[in-house]
Amino acid sequence: xxxxxxxxxxxxxxxxxxxxxxxxxxxxxxxxxxxxxxxxxxxxxxxxxxxxxxxxxxxxxxxxxxxxxxxxxxxxxxxxxxxxxxxxxxxxxxx
Numbered sequence: 077x078x079x080x081x082x083x084x085x086x087x088x089x090x091x092x093x094x095x096x097x098x099x100x101x102x103x104x105x106x107x108x109x110x111x112x113x114x115x116x117x118x119x120x121x122x123x124x125x126x127x128x129x130x131x132x133x134x135x136x137x138x139x140x141x142x143x144x145x146x147x148x149x150x151x152x153x154x155x156x157x158x159x160x161x162x163x164x165x166x167x168x169x170x171x
Contacts, residue, residue, distance in 0.1 A: 165171040 163171065
């Protein structure tokens with residue numbers, strides 16, 4: 077019975093009802109920052125963009141060098157196998 081009495085006393089409490097049905101308080105507005113923190117925010121954004129651009133440049137450079145290396149290996153392989161085949165000019169009668 078003590079449980080029911082406690083529940084009735086909570087529900088019967090007017091302050092509890094007011095707190096339960098009040099609209100929530102507004103969230104503090106974060107757009108009202110100080111000028112210094114706004115400047116630092118822009119600074120960090122620019123710095124991040126620069127680092128992303130720099131990393132993207134190096135990734136593109138590395139991929140390009142990798143493609144060049146693969147082409148060089150393919151060229152060497154074709155030169156090694158060149159003796160097995162007749163030249164295209166000779167096959168077409170241009171030579």
